[in-house]
Amino acid sequence: MEYRALPHGGEKISVIGLGSAGLHNASDAEVERTIDEAVDAGVNHFDFIPSESRPLAAMGRALRRHRADVHVQVHIGALYGSGAYGWTTDAKPAIAEFEQRLTAIGTDYADESEYGKGEAADRMELLCEFERAGIGVSVMKPFAGGQLLDAAQSPFGRVLTRTQCIQYALDKPGVVTVLPGVHDLADLRDLLGYLDATPEERDYSELASMAPQSREARCVYCNHCQPCPSGIQVGLVNKYYDLARVGDELAAEHYRNLEHHAGECVGCGHCDSRCPFGVAQSSRMCEIAAYFGM
Ligand code: SF4
Ligand code: SF4
Numbered sequence: 001m002e003y004r005a006l007p008h009g010g011e012k013i014s015v016i017g018l019g020s021a022g023l024h025n026a027s028d029a030e031v032e033r034t035i036d037e038a039v040d041a042g043v044n045h046f047d048f049i050p051s052e053s054r055p056l057a058a059m060g061r062a063l064r065r066h067r068a069d070v071h072v073q074v075h076i077g078a079l080y081g082s083g084a085y086g087w088t089t090d091a092k093p094a095i096a097e098f099e100q101r102l103t104a105i106g107t108d109y110a111d112e113s114e115y116g117k118g119e120a121a122d123r124m125e126l127l128c129e130f131e132r133a134g135i136g137v138s139v140m141k142p143f144a145g146g147q148l149l150d151a152a153q154s155p156f157g158r159v160l161t162r163t164q165c166i167q168y169a170l171d172k173p174g175v176v177t178v179l180p181g182v183h184d185l186a187d188l189r190d191l192l193g194y195l196d197a198t199p200e201e202r203d204y205s206e207l208a209s210m211a212p213q214s215r216e217a218r219c220v221y222c223n224h225c226q227p228c229p230s231g232i233q234v235g236l237v238n239k240y241y242d243l244a245r246v247g248d249e250l251a252a253e254h255y256r257n258l259e260h261h262a263g264e265c266v267g268c269g270h271c272d273s274r275c276p277f278g279v280a281q282s283s284r285m286c287e288i289a290a291y292f293g294m
Contacts, residue, residue, distance in 0.1 A: 002015045013177045014177060015170055016043055016191060017046060017047065018035070019047045025184075031055045037189075038188055044069060044070045045070065045138065047140060048101075048105050049078055051249045056105055060104055060106035067106075072105070073111060079097050098110075127174045128174075130173065136175075139170075139172070142166055143165050145246050145248040145251060149162065157210075163197045166180070167203075167204055219284065225272075233260070237258065238281075240255035262289040265286070
């Protein structure tokens, strides 16, 4: 395993961490084995926010075996009242749920409890600010919910490898660890292949040659078409839609929690005329509104 030091504190964090959003379909035994094998491989940073509450007990059993050796991040504001991941900004239920979740995973503290979202330009600005302030960043969804691994779903129309995506994220300012979500042991073993990859396999410079591909009429979430008179965050709405269509329940929940939805589009055409990639965004807003029903 490769490690990076937190700028303040100096703790050594594994560059490969583990996300748990996909673990709900694995058996309890597989969940425990996946966490145990990750720790054996040197992983010491975990995101313990699954899409459903079901695997939390098995995750907790595994965590008890390793708690002193690993860092755990959770999301303040996540709610599992229905059994599935939900969200609130109301402090009282958020704090109650946070404490219940710590109990469920058998610990009485989390090492990080933040969740951020935003557009590419905002993220880069924020990352630079974190780097300047000496704050370590953990990156989630480095494969964009699997889209970047599938030419049919990728906004570039071509495939990147897991290793290239991980290296791309690790090269961003302030980043200390990348936490791809895994479904099972096989996913974990695939990820760990990053550690044996050659410099050539980690090289993602072909991204530059993919840029012209983005001229195809696919939204790449750049937000060049803002501002929308209805207050719709066009890039974010499109990103959550694309992720939801490939089965990302968290992204669907984030969409529902946005202040403005595709259903509020008034069809003014501003985004259509502003998009440098030729996306027929006003039509796409109708499609997105129909998908989510809002
Ligand atoms: S519609 Fe075009 S300009 Fe707007 S976010 Fe998508 S790609 Fe960018
Ligand atoms: S067409 Fe819809 S999404 Fe695009 S700018 Fe107008 S209101 Fe906003």
